[in-house]
Amino acid sequence: MQEKTEVNGIQPLRALGMMTNKSVVVKLKAGRVLSGTLRFIDQCMNIVLDEAEELDARTNQVIVRYGKVLIRGNQVLYVSVRNELE
Numbered sequence: 001m002q003e004k005t006e007v008n009g010i011q012p013l014r015a016l017g018m019m020t021n022k023s024v025v026v027k028l029k030a031g032r033v034l035s036g037t038l039r040f041i042d043q044c045m046n047i048v049l050d051e052a053e054e055l056d057a058r059t060n061q062v063i064v065r066y067g068k069v070l071i072r073g074n075q076v077l078y079v080s081v082r083n084e085l086e
Contacts, residue, residue, distance in 0.1 A: 013041075013043060013045075016038075016041050016045070016079060017041060019038050019041075019079070019081060020038055020039065020040070020041070021037065021038065021039070022037070022038055022081055022082075023035065023036070023037055023038075023081070023082040024036065024037070024038045024049070024079055024080065024081055024082055025055075025079070025080050025081075025082050026047060026049065026071060026076060026078075026079050027076075027077040027078050028071070028075050028076060028077060029075050029076070029077050030075070031057065032054055032057075033054065033055045033056075033057050034049060034052050034053065034054055034055070034066075034069070034071070035049075035052070035053050035055055035082055036049030036050055036051045036052035036053060036069070037049060037050040037051055038079075039068075041079075042073070044073040044074075045073030045074075045076050045079075046070065046071065046072055046073045047070070047071040047073070047076065047079070048068065048069070048070055048071075049068070049069050049071065050067075050068050051065075051067065051068075052065075052066040052067065052068065052069040053065050053066065054066065
């Protein structure tokens with residue numbers, strides 16, 4: 001029997017889907033931090049970001065601008081909504 005994991009009544013993938021077209025920060029297992037506009041996320045957590053930028057993890061300064069990127073879900077540590085006040 002498959003157990004459904006919910007946070008505040010919302011399933012995690014559904015919550016991530018609600019972040020589509022919002023500015024997000026994605027931390028990868030390799031330690032890199034990317035920010036951009038979330039355009040797509042699937043059930044494997046493969047992610048498409050527009051206007052993607054790699055950020056310095058300590059200073060949040062832009063290191064490289066990539067444009068559109070595809071991130072494999074198995075490389076994602078976490079995804080969060082970007083704080084617009086930064």
